[in-house]
Amino acid sequence: MNLSRVSVRRQCRSWSQRRRLVYLLVCLMLVILTVKFILQQQHNITHEQPSCIVPKEQRQVLYSLLSMVSAILSKLSITHFLCFDSLWGAVQESGPLPWDAHAHLCALNEKVAIHDEAELLRAFRRQGLALEYSSAEGQYTIRNKSSLPVEFEAPTVRVVLFEEDERVFMFRRVGWRRRVLPPDCDAHPSLQCFPPNLAAAPLPSRPFGPLTMPAPREDIDLLKFHYPTTWWRPLQPSC
Template sequence: MKMWRLLSGGWGFWVRMLALLWFLIVAGLVISRLSQRTCSKRLFPHRDDLESSAQEAGLVLDVLQLRYWLCYGSLWGQLHERRNPAWESDVELCVLREQATDDRQDSLVTQLEAAGFTAELDARRGLLDVYRSDGTPGLVQLIFFAPDSVNKMYRRDGWLHRSLGADCTAEPELHCFPARLVAAPLKRRAFGHYEMPVPWVGFELQKYLYPDSWYRDYAPSC
């Protein structure tokens, strides 16, 4: 009789215990999620300077009338928080290779140097690494895309990518995307204290650059 009273009177206790256990599990998941999004151990402390460098490099591209836009991780940052991701030490700007002929690339390097940058060309991967000449931390990476007029697409430039062939479906490393997503004129959106060009339809470009992960949370795991 005493055992029955203990069991029958203990249902409320067990319900409270199960509720507490459930709360602890949910709280643990929330704390884990927040710690991943904050990722304090990987924060880049010169984000303001980096965004300023990107804006000044963009002014050089504007003077030379080269079409460019935020892409890759920098576009994720603009879409999520209107600035470069806090953990990134570089800003990625994609540039149309059809406008950046060899002569104009030489002018681009000259103009960047006159603006206080050092530019290093990586012809293999089709990009230009741009650093502050005064040693300010951070990298602005200009990534060139070449046209594929047959398919009305753009694809990564550089002799490494040109050696892969022209089949965008078979070669995901080409990062092909429809030309309509970067048709002129591109709109400018907030990027830190500045405004930078972005592709059309927001994150649509990311579906082509990150076909297997564009729908996931863009924050890294710590």
């Protein structure tokens, strides 16, 4: 009986020790997995963050392109000004948003319409720039013909055209996709309407990196029309 009891005690003690050992191994594995997960997350953040920042070389190409585009538009007496994300950048950063490789300008279609397409093309080609027009979107896309290194996305300047609709006394975006819509700015946000006084001459200027660019008369007011549901908070990167 005594030997049997001793044997049982030894077995219980042995089983208890093995159980504690298993618990320790499980805990150790959980700690290792947790540390590995944390390190992996830090690695991802470290490697993803730079992709949201436009390199200096690419930024300089954008400044040069934007300066040439603005100079050409001014020479052609085409009213233009910062808008959309570039206007947000001017307000928030006094330049482009850190992750934005492109620039947005708005222009008055009545000033563009006095020039035929061939004249516009020649004006930009003389400066080594390519000009493309989307009749659906009512937007010119302008880029430098000289290519950047393959690791860089080629910057563009997008010039969005607006014209006044006398039925609602508002500027609305041109383009055949919007022509079919009735002049109801509240019912059709894609018209991207804004009041004419925001584009009334003379336009003020705003710093935009090393450049000084024309801006709307009330920048925050225009942002309210561009971003009616989010204008009160800064834009966040989409990368």
